[in-house]
Every structure is written in structure tokens, then in C-alpha cells.
Amino acid sequence: MSEVACALHAVLDVLRTAGLLTEVRGSEDVVVRGVSQDSRTTVKDDLFLAWKGTQDDAHDFVPGAVVRGASAVIVERPLQVDVPQLVVRDGRRAAALAADVVLGSPSARMAVVGVTGTNGKTTTSLLVRHLVAPETRSAVIGTLGLTLKDGVRAATEDLTTPGPVQLTEWMRDLSAKSYETVVIEASSHAIEQHRLDGISFDVAVFTNLSQDHLDYHGDMEAYRAAKLGLARLVSKDGTLIVNADDDAWEGLEGGGRKVVSYSLVRKADVRARDIRLSSTGTSFRMTVAGQDLNISLPLIGRYNVENALAASAAAIAVGVSLECVAQRLEVAPQVAGRLEAVVAEPFGVLIDFAHTPAALEGALEAVRPLTEGRLIVLFGAGGDRDRSKRRLMAQAVARLADVAVLTSDNPRTEDPDRIIDDLVEGIGSTDFIRMTDRRDAIRKALEVARPGDTVVLAGKGHETYQVVGKEKQPFLEADIARDALRELGVL
Numbered sequence: 001m002s003e004v005a006c007a008l009h010a011v012l013d014v015l016r017t018a019g020l021l022t023e024v025r026g027s028e029d030v031v032v033r034g035v036s037q038d039s040r041t042t043v044k045d046d047l048f049l050a051w052k053g054t055q056d057d058a059h060d061f062v063p064g065a066v067v068r069g070a071s072a073v074i075v076e077r078p079l080q081v082d083v084p085q086l087v088v089r090d091g092r093r094a095a096a097l098a099a100d101v102v103l104g105s106p107s108a109r110m111a112v113v114g115v116t117g118t119n120g121k122t123t124t125s126l127l128v129r130h131l132v133a134p135e136t137r138s139a140v141i142g143t144l145g146l147t148l149k150d151g152v153r154a155a156t157e158d159l160t161t162p163g164p165v166q167l168t169e170w171m172r173d174l175s176a177k178s179y180e181t182v183v184i185e186a187s188s189h190a191i192e193q194h195r196l197d198g199i200s201f202d203v204a205v206f207t208n209l210s211q212d213h214l215d216y217h218g219d220m221e222a223y224r225a226a227k228l229g230l231a232r233l234v235s236k237d238g239t240l241i242v243n244a245d246d247d248a249w250e251g252l253e254g255g256g257r258k259v260v261s262y263s264l265v266r267k268a269d270v271r272a273r274d275i276r277l278s279s280t281g282t283s284f285r286m287t288v289a290g291q292d293l294n295i296s297l298p299l300i301g302r303y304n305v306e307n308a309l310a311a312s313a314a315a316i317a318v319g320v321s322l323e324c325v326a327q328r329l330e331v332a333p334q335v336a337g338r339l340e341a342v343v344a345e346p347f348g349v350l351i352d353f354a355h356t357p358a359a360l361e362g363a364l365e366a367v368r369p370l371t372e373g374r375l376i377v378l379f380g381a382g383g384d385r386d387r388s389k390r391r392l393m394a395q396a397v398a399r400l401a402d403v404a405v406l407t408s409d410n411p412r413t414e415d416p417d418r419i420i421d422d423l424v425e426g427i428g429s430t431d432f433i434r435m436t437d438r439r440d441a442i443r444k445a446l447e448v449a450r451p452g453d454t455v456v457l458a459g460k461g462h463e464t465y466q467v468v469g470k471e472k473q474p475f476l477e478a479d480i481a482r483d484a485l486r487e488l489g490v491l
Contacts, residue, residue, distance in 0.1 A: 004033045006102040008072055008084060011047065014101050015074075015086060020094045026084030030072050035099045036065065037165045044069030047102055049165065051076055051091025058091075074098055093194035096164040100198030103168045106175035107182070107199045111136075111318045114196070116186040116230045117207025117243070119359040120307045121160070123299075123335045124207055125183045127311035131328045132181045132320050139174055142185030144336065144462060146170055161190030168198060181318060188213055188226040191233075201234045203317045205241040205310050209248035210358035215386040224248055231255070239317040241310055244268045260317065262309040264302065270313045272305050279370045286312070286326070293326045300339060301366025308332070337461025339363060342481050346451040346490065347373070351477050353461025355382065355409065357392035360458060364400040373452030374402035378445045379459050380438065381423060383414030383467075390419065394426030403448065404432040407441035409459040410467040438466065442477070443484040457481060 008030040015021040033045040039061035042048055048065040050058035050073060062070075062079050072084040076091045088094040100107070115125045122143045129138045129147065140147040141162065145154040161167070161184065174182055186204075190196055209224055217223040231240055236256055242249045244261040252259070262270040272295075275284040281298040284305055297308055312325045334340060342349040348371070354363045360379065368375055377397050381390045397404050406423050408416040416436050424434070433448070435441035442457060449455050457477055460466070466475035485491040 004102060004104070006032050006047075008032060008047075008086075011074075011098050011101050012086065014097050015088060015094055018093070018097055020088040020090055020097070021086060022089055023078065023087040024084070025078055025087065026072075028084065030084050032071055032102055035095075035102050035165050035168070036070065037095060037163060039065040039068065042068040042070050045071045047071070047098060048073045049091065049095035049098060050074060051095060090194065092164075093197050096168075096194050096196065096198040098198075099164045099168040103172045104175075105198075105200075106168065106171040107201075109175045110171070110179060111181045111203075112199060112201045113181070113183045113203040113205065113314050113318065114186040114199075114201045114230050114233065115142075115183060115205040115207065115310075115314075116188070116191065116227050117205070118210045118212050118356060119354075119362065120207040120303065120310070121185040121187075122353075123304065123338055124205060124307045124310045124314075125185050126335055127307060127329075127332060128183045128205075128314045129181070130332055131311055131315035131325050132318060134324065134328065135320055136180035137178060138181040138183070139179055140183045140185070141167065141170060142183075159190070160185050160187040161195055164195050164198060167195060171199070183314075186230050188223055189216060191229040192217075192226040196230070196233055199233060201230070201238060203239045203241060203314050204230045204234045205314050206230075206243060206246075206249050206252070207306070207310055208243055208246045208358065210356060211386070211389050211392060212356045213386060214388060215384075228252065231257070239314075241313045241317065243306065243310065245306070258317075260313050262306070262313050264305060264309075270309050272309055275302060275305055277301070277366070277369060288312070288316070288322055291322060293322070295326060295329050297329055298332055299334070300370070301362065303362040303366065337463070339366065340461075340478070342478055343485060343491065347449040348454040349446065349449075349457070349481055349485070350454065351457050351461060351481070352459075353463075354379075354458045355393075357389055357396045360393055361396040361400070363456065363458065364397065367454055367456060368400050371452075371454040373450055373454070375400065376403045376405065376445055376449055376453055376455045377401040378405035378407060378441055378455070378457045379423075380407045380409035380411075380416075381419050381459075382410045383412035383416065383419055385412075387422060390422040391426035394423040395428070398426065398428045398430040401430060404430050405441050405445045406432055406434045407438045408436055408466070408468075409438075412467050413469055438475070439480055442480055443487070446481065446484050446488060446490070 032047040036042040048070040244263040261268040465472040
């Protein structure tokens with residue numbers, strides 16, 4: 001980052017204005033040439049950013065960062081180190097603002113769209129990029145990593161929304177390469193932890209809200225409040241795109257910003273009617289500002305119509321014409337791990353990332369009417385996460401599946417059999433098979449499938465690993481399914 005040169009007093013000014021700075025120790029006459037939140041990658045003249053996290057306290061690594069060459073540090077408490085210290089009230093927020101200043105406020109030079117909600121963030125974000133792509137160079141930062149026209153760059157952090165340093169570095173690189181539009185998946189954790197506070201958003205999309213992450217947020221009201229926090233990061237002349245079919249967003253105040261609603265069933269600014277589902281996609285009539293257009297979307301399920309409406313509204317908000325939006329929806333790409341087909345005959349096999357009750361319900365409701373035979377659903381639940389949603393996930397599967405295969409997702413440090421015990425409590429009278437090892441369970445689900453059935457492998461989606469204990473083990477579900485199908489003589 002040698003091209004960066006930022007006077008420390010510029011960072012001080014921003015932190016003072018934000019009401020974060022409590023004390024300065026050492027000289028303010030310092031130039032920083034980069035930012036770091038990892039002492040192992042800190043280089044000479046970096047500004048090191050420290051805060052007390054939920055698992056680790058970065059203050060423990062400040063001496064190491066100084067040894068590696070950090071010329072100043074931002075801390076939440078004074079330390080015994082021989083470099084200038086900016087002591088702040090909130091290290092997370094200070095880190096986001098400092099990274100933005102040091103790296104030249106790159107988001108101010110691009111149109112930035114934030115997408116939040118429990119489900120649909122990835123698909124909606126990728127659809128926005130697809131819709132604006134013919135007009136501008138565009139990228140998505142989110143669950144898959146950094147998505148560009150020529151592929152995906154994996155994140156170094158296992159987060160839907162990266163930390164403030166990686167996020168701002170990516171934004172700086174995109175700006176330097178003349179990217180004009182960036183779409184960011186905004187998780188509730190990232191919003192609440194102020195990772196996004198250095199970003200200037202032009203548009204925010206609110207998809208839907210259902211139970212998830214209560215292990216972190218505590219209750220649904222706190223979870224909702226975290227999601228709504230994205231609105232405060234949108235510029236005063238920006239736009240909020242809101243799903244009018246979800247009562248969770250009722251009463252969302254724009255604060256002078258333009259508010260655009262979308263809906264499948266209610267009066268809204270962007271509306272879908274006459275929805276028709278098929279095994280190859282979904283057709284509907286889209287109404288925007290009094291104009292009606294017939295849309296043929298190559299994605300299945302009503303929830304993908306919602307995603308398409310949200311993406312359309314966002315694309316229009318950043319200047320894409322309605323005609324271009326309609327044309328591009330007709331050639332929307334398949335999103336990795338979202339009802340992604342492995343085989344269609346003699347029975348269908350689909351992979352989906354659904355790992356919440358609402359997401360499972362949405363995916364299975366899309367597949368159920370398209371299935372001639374039985375619907376077989378393999379799923380598990382993440383360990384060390386919101387335990388209260390497990391019964392609800394099982395109940396969603398029980399309502400729509402003919403056969404359930406209960407197995408492991410990412411058990412992490414929790415006993416996988418205990419997780420399955422929680423799922424069994426919600427499965428009711430639905431026929432189910434219980435197999436702890438996910439690889440064996442996939443083979444079993446495919447083994448019991450008959451012609452005309454559909455097998456949905458839910459939970460892993462695009463992921464390339466399974467977390468067992470604290471170890472990430474390689475796990476590519478599509479490849480595992482194909483290997484099992486070959487062994488069974490289906491492929």
C-alpha cells in the first residue's frame with residue numbers, strides 16, 4: 001500500500017467529528033501508509049486498528065504490530081507502546097472510519113447498494129450486479145467473496161460482510177480499476193459491529209426478516225433493529241428499497257430519503273402479478289410507475305420473484321432504464337448453491353443454501369409443485385448457533401417433504417447427534433432417516449430416490465467445506481452427490 005500517504009491528523013479530525021476520540025498519546029505529526037487489523041500482516045507505516053471482540057482482544061496483538069512497523073495505533077485503552085495512540089470509545093466504528101480516510105474514501109467515487117435481510121441477500125445482490133452490468137463495471141461483495149465479471153475472489157475472512165480493512169481495501173481496488181457500481185451484502189452482525197460505517201451507500205434494500213442469529217442478537221426485536229441500522233448509512237439523497245409484504249419493515253422511516261416499496265400481493269411501487277411457476281423458471285407481469293412488462297425469469301420459485309423485484313428497484317434507483325432491467329431479467333444467471341441442479345433424470349437433485357426456517361419453506365414451496373413423485377429433503381442445523389430455530393426448521397421440512405433425511409450441517413464444536421435430537425423434536429409424523437455423517441446421508445437420500453422424485457440437499461449450497469470442531473474439512477456437495485450417483489449407477 002505504498003501509494004497511500006495519509007497524515008494522522010486527518011484520521012484524528014474524523015474521529016473527533018464522530019465523537020469517538022477520547023485521548024491522543026504521542027505525536028500527531030505522523031504519516032500512515034496503510035491500515036491493518038491483523039498483526040501478522042502489518043507492514044511499515046501501517047495504522048493498526050485494535051478493539052475488544054467477542055472472542056479475541058486485538059489489544060493483545062498491538063506490541064507485535066508495532067514490532068512489524070506500525071507507525072500509530074487506534075485503541076480502546078492506552079497501552080505501553082512507543083508509537084502514537086488514538087484512544088477511542090468504540091474501536092470497531094473507529095476502525096471503519098479510519099480505514100475509509102486512510103484509503104481515500106473509495107465508496108464516495110462509486111454507486112454503492114447495500115442489501116440486507118434474513119434470506120435472499122446473495123441472489124438479490126448478484127441480480128443487481130447482473131442488471132447494471134451492461135451499463136457499468138460492477139461487483140458484489142458478500143457471501144461468495146468478491147464477485148466480478150471474470151469470477152469470484154474468495155474473502156480471507158469467513159464472513160458474509162468482510163471486516164472494515166478488507167472491505168475498504170476491496171473498495172479502493174475497485175475504484176482504482178474504474179468500477180462504477182458495488183453491491184454489498186450487509187449482515188446484521190456487520191451493521192451492528194459498525195463494519196460498514198465507513199461506506200457511503202446510495203441505496204439500501206430490505207428483503208425480509210425471519211428467525212436467525214438469535215444466539216447473537218438475543219431476540220427478534222434486537223435482530224430487526226440491527227438490520228434497520230443500514231438505513232442510517234444511506235446518504236440523505238439516497239433510496240431505501242423495502243419489501244412491503246414483510247410486516248417487519250412496517251414503519252421504516254426514510255429520514256428524508258426516498259422509499260420505494262415492492263410486493264407480490266400488496267399495493268407497491270414495484271409490483272408482480274399473474275405469477276406462473278414452471279420447472280424452468282417463473283413468468284410474471286411487473287408493474288413499475290404505471291408501466292406493465294411481461295417478464296420470463298429463468299429462476300424458479302415465488303421468492304425469486306421477490307428477489308427480482310428488489311433487484312429491479314435497486315437497479316432503477318442507480319439509473320438503469322426499466323426496459324434494460326426487463327431485458328436482463330430474461331437472462332438472469334443461476335446463482336451457485338441456490339436450487340442448483342445436479343441432475344434432472346431419473347430423479348431431480350438440487351442443492352440449496354437454505355438454513356433458516358423461512359428459507360427452507362421458500363425453497364421447498366418452489367420445488368413441491370414441480371415434483372411428480374416424492375420430495376426428499378436432506379438437512380441439518382449449524383452447531384454453536386441459534387438452537388431455537390432447529391425445531392422450526394424441522395417443522396418447515398415436515399410440512400412439505402415426504403421423506404426427511406436428518407444429518408449434520410456445520411456441527412462446529414457441538415455434538416452433532418444432539419443437534420439432530422433437536423431436529424427430531426420438530427419432524428412430527430413425517431418419515432425420516434437419521435444419519436450423522438453428511439456424506440453417508442447424501443448417498444442414502446439418493447439411494448432411496450425413485451424416478452419422478454426430487455431430492456433437495458439443503459444447508460451447504462455454495463460452501464466448499466464442513467466445519468467439524470474448529471477444523472474446516474473440504475466438502476463440495478455437488479461433487480459428493482455426483483460421486484454417489486455414479487456409484488449407484490445413475491450417472
